[in-house]
Amino acid sequence: MKQNRRNFIKTSGLLGGAVLTPGILTNSFAKNINIIGDNKKMKLTFKPYTLELKHVFTIATSSRSTTPVMLTQIEYDGIIGYGEASMPPYLGESHDTAAKFLSKVDLSQFNDPFKMEEILDYVDSIEDKNTAAKAAVDIALHDLVGKIIGQPWYKVWGFDKTKTPKTSFTIGIDTPKVVKEKVLEAAPYHILKAKLGRDTDKQMIETIRSVTDKPIVVDVNQGWTDKHFALDMINWLDEKGVKLVEQPMPKTQIDDMAWLTENSPLPTFADEALQRIPDVIKAHGVYSGINIKLMKCTGLREAHKMLNLAKSLDMQVMLGCMTATSCSISAMSQLAPEAEWADLDGNLLIGNDPFEGTLIVDGKVTLTDAPGIGLTKVRAY
Ligand code: MG
Numbered sequence: 001m002k003q004n005r006r007n008f009i010k011t012s013g014l015l016g017g018a019v020l021t022p023g024i025l026t027n028s029f030a031k032n033i034n035i036i037g038d039n040k041k042m043k044l045t046f047k048p049y050t051l052e053l054k055h056v057f058t059i060a061t062s063s064r065s066t067t068p069v070m071l072t073q074i075e076y077d078g079i080i081g082y083g084e085a086s087m088p089p090y091l092g093e094s095h096d097t098a099a100k101f102l103s104k105v106d107l108s109q110f111n112d113p114f115k116m117e118e119i120l121d122y123v124d125s126i127e128d129k130n131t132a133a134k135a136a137v138d139i140a141l142h143d144l145v146g147k148i149i150g151q152p153w154y155k156v157w158g159f160d161k162t163k164t165p166k167t168s169f170t171i172g173i174d175t176p177k178v179v180k181e182k183v184l185e186a187a188p189y190h191i192l193k194a195k196l197g198r199d200t201d202k203q204m205i206e207t208i209r210s211v212t213d214k215p216i217v218v219d220v221n222q223g224w225t226d227k228h229f230a231l232d233m234i235n236w237l238d239e240k241g242v243k244l245v246e247q248p249m250p251k252t253q254i255d256d257m258a259w260l261t262e263n264s265p266l267p268t269f270a271d272e273a274l275q276r277i278p279d280v281i282k283a284h285g286v287y288s289g290i291n292i293k294l295m296k297c298t299g300l301r302e303a304h305k306m307l308n309l310a311k312s313l314d315m316q317v318m319l320g321c322m323t324a325t326s327c328s329i330s331a332m333s334q335l336a337p338e339a340e341w342a343d344l345d346g347n348l349l350i351g352n353d354p355f356e357g358t359l360i361v362d363g364k365v366t367l368t369d370a371p372g373i374g375l376t377k378v379r380a381y
Pocket of ligand 1: 219221246247271272291
């Protein structure tokens with residue numbers, strides 16, 4: 001039945017008279033659009049939280065059993081967007097640095113959360129570095145704006161949620177007995193990520209292969225310094241069913257790394273060598289792909305741009321994470337339909353997650369249709 005404009009406004013709940021295409025409106029958007037520009041202010045709050053890891057986690061350079069995070073909220077007219085900074089110590093941020101940075105962020109000067117570019121440019125300009133603290137604001141703002149329009153970000157970006165990859169599940173460096181236990185615990189996941197870069201690398205892979213023939217991806221965390229040794233290892237790993245090698249050599253050995261990628265039978269991925277947009281250009285021709293992480297690149301706004309840039313350079317994309325709550329995992333998952341690889345297990349490694357969001361169903365990253373970053377708070381913090 002044909003509706004006149006007045007009836008359309010009435011039935012859709014759109015009271016403010018904004019001119020919009022009826023087909024894209026949802027009731028929640030129509031209801032919430034009225035709150036914009038009413039001199040309402042955004043309010044940022046933050047709270048330190050400590051993640052308890054289920055296992056002591058060992059990589060080439062360190063071991064730990066907890067991870068400090070800063071949980072943020074941006075409130076605007078009764079709607080709350082959730083964000084998070086996850087700060088493993090080797091990245092140089094902490095509860096103290098994040099609190100100091102976030103105290104300087106004054107969002108009350110903005111009355112329109114949709115001006116995300118302007119707001120996040122301002123946040124980025126307050127100080128250098130502090131990329132995790134910046135991500136905590138970016139994620140909360142994305143969650144807020146998605147909730148205002150009543151849509152999850154994967155839809156806003158036009159992605160097909162059925163195209164998400166399977167996630168890998170990380171097995172840290174450990175004794176053969178513990179590695180076997182962890183592999184059995186990883187039964188629901190179809191790809192295993194082995195941390196290498198110590199003198200036990202072949203033993204790690206042999207141990208995993210003694211209990212499963214699942215595909216393995218490896219992360220060397222810059223652990224191999226000789227390019228010929230690295231190539232020999234990659235050839236051996238290829239025979240063992242390994243699918244890709246992340247950061248095999250130190251990020252400073254750029255020429256060696258380019259040689260390795262050219263000769264490697266497996267794709268190589270930049271992780272430590274990559275933080276923000278300019279690093280994608282630098283990685284081109286040196287690595288086959290990039291591992292994007294919200295805590296290194298300041299959040300979803302830049303991660304989305306890096307993904308598009310890498311694709312335009314014909315590079316593969318992996319979405320990675322720190323140990324984190326479902327907040328940042330669910331946020332990053334919004335980009336998953338466009339990524340070849342996902343390493344989004346950070347929330348699965350902790351025992352005190354205050355949120356529920358993206359799920360792993362039969363090993364596959366499975367987006368919810370909850371608006372914003374697809375998150376529900378399930379526990380007080
Ligand atoms: Mg890595």
